[in-house]
Amino acid sequence: MKKKANLHVGSAAAIKEVLAQQLNPEEEASFEESLAQAERGEFATDDQVRAIWAKHGL
Numbered sequence: 001m002k003k004k005a006n007l008h009v010g011s012a013a014a015i016k017e018v019l020a021q022q023l024n025p026e027e028e029a030s031f032e033e034s035l036a037q038a039e040r041g042e043f044a045t046d047d048q049v050r051a052i053w054a055k056h057g058l
Helices: 002-020 025-039 046-055
Strands: none
Touching: 002 025
């Protein structure tokens, strides 16, 4: 399992590097917060995801 975590961190770093060249400061800050939430294991529940889908007619 640790191998997967390391791969994720490497992938996140590569994505961050590419996106940093394309994002404005506000978008970059939002992306950084999203990564931090993922690292902490803070994910939407199934009910929260369904509610967003319903809100947008999906």
